[in-house]
Amino acid sequence: MVHINVLDPGASPLDYYGYELRRKREAAGLTQKQLGQIVNYTGSLVGQVETARKLPTQEFSERCDAALGTDGLLSRLVGLVLRSQLPVWFQQVAELEVRAAEICSFESGMVHGLLQTRAYARAVLGALDKKQLDDRTEVRLARQRILEVGDEPPQLWLILGEAALYQDMGAGTSQIMHEQLDHLLGYEDSPQVNIQVLPFAVGPHAGMTGPYSVYRFPSDPPIVYTEGYGQGHATANPDTVKDCSLRYDHLQAAALSITDSARLIRRVMEERYGGHPVA
Template identity: 50%
Template sequence: MKNTRELDPSASPLAYFGSELRRLREAAGLNQRQLGEIIFCTGSLVGQVETTHKLPTRQFAEAVDMALGTGGSFTRLLPLVLKSQLPSWFQPYADMEAKATHISTFQTQLVYGLLQTEEYARAVLATDWPDNLEDLVAARMNRAQVLKRKIPPLIWVVLDEAVLLRPIGGRKVMRNQLAHLLSFKDNEWVQIQVLPLSAGEHSGLMGSYNILRSDDDPDIAYSEDYETAHATADPQAARARSLRYHHLQAAALSIKDSAALIARVMEECYGEQPVPDGGTVA
């Protein structure tokens, strides 16, 4: 039985996406099954997206645009749909991050969101037992689209060594995550340094934070706790945070030595391990 739930298109970006999909599908004289056959999915999936029970993927949006001749409308709408799945307190930061030209981040617990693999992000987000886990994962992965822009932001990352040693999601997930970090080794737009445990006390002991710069806005100093965010454009606060960040960069390993440490941890902590019968396990 097809789903004919009525939607208020003004309720959310996802509701607007679903209502427009239904409107244009019906205008094309197609039922859900027929559209599904054209875009190589089930009619049930089309119905779930139309009724907001399922979040559309980029592949789905692009296929619908092609099938209905919408000139890319659904693909352009998708980032807004995905962003709407982020926690409300985080959405303002996502907006600032998307238009930043320079991002400096110090992370004490986790890999910075833009550099997380899907499996790592899923393991992190699952710790709060959300009902919409896959939607949150899709939204986090969508943030990384800024890395694919023709001119992406310059991202400078300082990771506490503990981030590398904390086995989020298990050995395989961590190995893939560290390999992903190493994939940026020759990327001029992403620079990664590791602050070794041997650095002892340092200027970032109070926790993780980010500094965002853009062409048209003042610098933003940003940090967060369990369910709230703290952002300030106060010049003195941003300047003080920048000074601390420069001290962290000076105390961290060089970019080359950081990559070597990441590679060593990847093999020593998350590489293949011998088993009693002489084989190996990942």
């Protein structure tokens, strides 16, 4: 007799996803191996996802939806699943990103998570801890879908400290950074994603106390989010929001224009990391 793990679909988003995948697969009359062959994954991986032992990816979900005729069910669920795998203290900001109409963020030393490439995200996340690095990277990249889906994705304003353009990312730095900077350049003409570089030459500036983000919503008060080691803090305190908004205005005024920022990013990419933008 084959013993099948019985999942409680209410235990977690991952359990619910596995439950629905198994239910839809069995309704289609397919074994795990047969579904795996159709979607170009192993039957073993299908089984691990069904039993909540492996995180599904967006690609896996889209392929299974197509194979099982689920009308996008798994593709809709996977975002919730991946967000649930974020550290508890960070799940709040992921929800803010989903709800926001506008995100204004200042990052002094690294590229914002919403704009990181896979290799860059992997290098950042693996700096001290390489456990479950593939899954953690997938979870981070899943956040970026808010910029691609939905009727009204958020408007993203990013002020990036020039230091982030030069940060060594360990083995393969040139390739990782060339790809990352080229990715940023891909937003040069985007009306939705706006990137400005705060140059070294500015000297002391309004963001010296550290990175932060301001989230604005269609009908709720704005929220300021700051982050430390292993913890985050969100507040709607009007005085804090007013102060951080004013600081952001000053940072935008001190930063290079969007056009000049792209010019600097391109120059650093070509001179420091070699080559030309990837077509």
